[in-house]
Structure formats: C-alpha cells, structure tokens
Amino acid sequence: MTTDPAADSAPAPARRAPAGAAVLRADVTEAIRDAVVEELAAVGFSRMSIEGIARRAGVGKTAVYRRWKSKLHLVLDLVGAFAADGLPAPATGSLYGDVRALLEVMSHVLRHPVASAVIPDLLVEAARNPDIADAVRGALLDGQQRMAQGVVADAVARGELPADTGPDRTLDLLIGPLYWRQVVVRDAMTAAQLDTLARQVVAGLRADVPPM
Template identity: 75%
Template sequence: MTTDPRTPRRAPAGAAVLREDVTEAIRAAVFEELASVGFARMSIEGIARRAGVGKTAVYRRWKSKLSLVLDLVSAFAAQGLPAPATGSLYGDVRALLEVASHALRHPVASQVIPDLLVESVRNPEIADAIKAALLDSQQGVAAHIVRDAIARGELPASTDPYRLLDVAVGPLYWHLVVVRADLPKGYLDDLTRGAVAALRA
C-alpha cells in the first residue's frame, strides 16, 4: 500500500501545540501560589492543582519552578513601565508615583515582590531577574523623566537621574511594602513635591 504524497502528514505523537489558555492559567497560578506560600514552599504540584491542569502540562513548558518564576519575572521586565510625558517635572514624577503605588498595592505583588527579594539573596539567578524587572526598568523611566526636565530647563544638567528613585519611589516602597500602611490623603502629592525639591536642591 502506497501513501498519497498529497495527503497531509499528521503531527507525531507528543508534538501537540501548547494551548495558550493553559499557559496563561499556569502563569496566573504561579503568582497566586507565590503570594500564598512563597517561593521556598511553592511546588509544581501546587501550581498545577491551582491551574486545574496536570503536572505534565507545567513540565512541558518549564523544567522547574525556578525556570518558571524566572520566565515570569523576565516577561514582566520586558513590558517595562510607561515613561510619563505630562510636560512638567512635577507632573511626570506624580504620574510615576501613581503607577508605582497601584502596582505595589496589588495584593499579589505586595506578597510576591518581598518574597522574591529574600530569595534573591540566596539565588543569583533570581537576583539578576529581579534587578532587570524592578531596577533596570525603573532606572530607564527615571532617566527619561530627568532628561526631559533638563531639556525644559527645570533641572540642572548635572542631575543624577537615579536619585529620583531614591527620593520618590524609595519612600513609597517603604510605606506600602515594608510598613504595609495605607497611604494618607495627599501622600502622593506631598511625596512628589518633596522629590522635586530634592532633585532641584
């Protein structure tokens, strides 16, 4: 019996296309699992159970929980933060703080970020991924804000762009993630004014 060459060949067993909806369910489950039990206690079994899939579905996509978390953090870093362009230094800093405060107040992020920062002390791969996701992306936004402010004559040319993170995002992170307190009314406005004054000093 001969095979008609015009007949499409069937994909070999095991070569099934990975369903995107399953992949997204697993990614969502990872964030939930991290927030619930932390990286150290997180397991592929727990992720699969939370996603409503078998362990095999997870292992087809990632070889370990570390590679899974690194992939998610790297994807987050690739998205980056939008660089504000309000036309003024005050407006740009205020917009940056608004976006950052929403991100840090997210219930999952408020659990996941501190846990991964602790793990990064013991794991250089996680440290590199966290640096790219949290530090490098924010440094790029800070540099953009300061560069625009210098071009408008609002800041001296010698202004260190990364100082913006120290005087603006640093206090916000401390308040929301470390102290875990609600922001008082007008806090972001006060913090913006203080950060702008510090940059100009």
Template identity: 70%
Template structure:
C-alpha cells in the same frame, strides 16, 4: 497518493500541543501560589492543583518552579511601563508615584515582590532576573524624567537619575512594601512635592 499543496500540514502524531488557555491558567496560578505560600514553599504540585491541571501540564512547559517564576518575571519586564510626559517635573514625578503605588498595592504584587527580593539575595539567577524586570525599567523611566526636566531648565545638567529614582520611589516602597501602612489622603501629592524639592536642591 498526492498531497494537495494548499492543504494545511497536520501535526505529527504524538507531538505536544500546548494549549494557550492552560498556559494562562498556570501563569495565573503561579502568582496566586506565590502570594499565598511564598517562593520557598511553592511547589509545582501546588501550582497544578490551583490551576486545575495535571502536574505533567506544568512540567511540559517549565522544568522547575525557578524556571517558571523567572519566565513570568521576565515577561513582566517586556511589558514595561511608559515614561510619563506631563510637561513638568512635578507632573512626571506624580505620575510615576501613581503607577508605582497602584502596583505595590495590588494584592498579589504586594506579596510576591517582597518575597522574590528575599529570594534574590540567596539566588543570583533570581537576582539578575528581578533586576531586569524591576530595576532596569525604573532606571530608564527616571533617566527620561531627569532628561526632560533638564531640557526644560527645571533641573541642572548632570542631575543623577539613580538618585532621582531613590528619592521618588524609595519612600513609597518603604511605606507600602516594608511598613505596609496605608496612604493618607494627599500622600502622593506631598511625596511628589518633596521629591521635586529634593531634586532641585541638588
């Protein structure tokens, strides 16, 4: 019996075929479970129940809840956030604050991020992944904002991007993630102006 070379090769019997819709459902369930119970109380069983799949479907894709969460956080890092290019330091800072505030006010992210930061203090593996997903991209954006501002003559040469990031995002994170207070009208405008003034004062 000959095989037509144009015929598509069949998947071997018994081979695991991972359906994308099931994988997507599990990923969505992880974020919901993290927001609901936190990393410490999260379980593979709870994730499977929330996703509407069997526990085996979860373990077939990830060996543990740590591996699952690290994979999802790493995926967020790949998506990234583009550096603003508004043509002014104030405009760039205001754009960064707008995007950051949107992320921090998201109902799931507002629960997940603080919880993962607590776990990162206990687990170096989580810490490294969180750094790659959250800190490194933000540092890259701050570096671009500072570089462009220096090129336009708005900031002096040698301005520190890390200090800029602290001044821009630090107060916003404190208010939204730690204090959990609402943002008054015009808050982001005022914060952007204050951050720019502080950067220029350097």
C-alpha cells in the same frame, strides 16, 4: 479514544500546526498564573513547587515546563507583568507632573496582590543567591529605570534639573518611601500623600547635594 487531562495543545479549526509543534493554550497559561498567586499566598516562594502549581491549575507538570523552565522564571515573568516594564515615560510638560504621574504608576504596581505577595519573598531569595538577585533586578528595576531616565532627560532638556542628574537618584527618592509604606508597612498612600511626596522628590532632585 481517551483524552489526556494534562494535554496542552488543541488543533486549530482552520489550519493544522506543524508536526510536533505544541499550541500553548491561553486559558491554560492563565490558569497556571492564577495558581502561582494562590500557591505563593499559601506557602511562599521557598516552599512553592512546580508540582503544587500544576495541581492547583489542574494541569500536568509538563504544561508548566513548556512555558517556564523553573519556578523562579515563572514568578519573575509574573512580576514583570506588573513592574511597569514597557510603559511609556510620563510626559506632562513639567518635572512635578512627571514625578507625580510616575508615583501613581509605581503606587498602583505595588498595590497589586501579585507584587505585594511576591516581591518580599523574592528579595529574601535574592539576598541568598546572586543569580536570583540578577534576575530580580532585571524584572523589577529595568522598566522603572527606563521610565526614570525619560523623566530626567525631559527635565534636563527643559532646564529644570542639572545635566548630571541620574535616574538612580530619582528612583531612590521615589521607590524608597513607596516601598516602605505599601509593601513593608502595608498602608496605601492617599492621593494627597502622593502629591506631597512628589513635591518632596522634586525638591530633593533640585537640591545641591553632592553625589554619594
């Protein structure tokens, strides 16, 4: 009996899967994710293809499509894993401490090779396609907004910020400098620079500036 090299299921030793059900092997999933990173580095998002990803991963295209219905969904899933989604909001007991902790998380995310390789390409594609823009927004911003909401709500409860302070303004002050420095300029920020930026963000949030 010959073995299909593109096969993506394996029988469990203790129990059998229901007839017709495919068992998605974790090692194949990781191989595909690694192949995506390599393919993006080699050809970019616009020229990346499911065929190229499958070839790099050493699997058939079916193995990729069992997990993701398109290359966009594949990349967004990969980016989402490094976008701070699901992480708890910092709770240090002070606005400065929370902002500094949030900056540390965001800086780590933007330094990751997946983020630095993928995000610029995704933003270019998002500018051309509203559907991609919505998907990118969900993958990149939803988790960060929840974290910022937690920081702002705690600061308002402690009396450190006005009640009308919004998380969007917090993210503007946080992400703008980090993204420019680490993704555009590609120069990592030191701990001392993050300390300074945290103080500047806190001062900006406390400033009596009318909303735009």
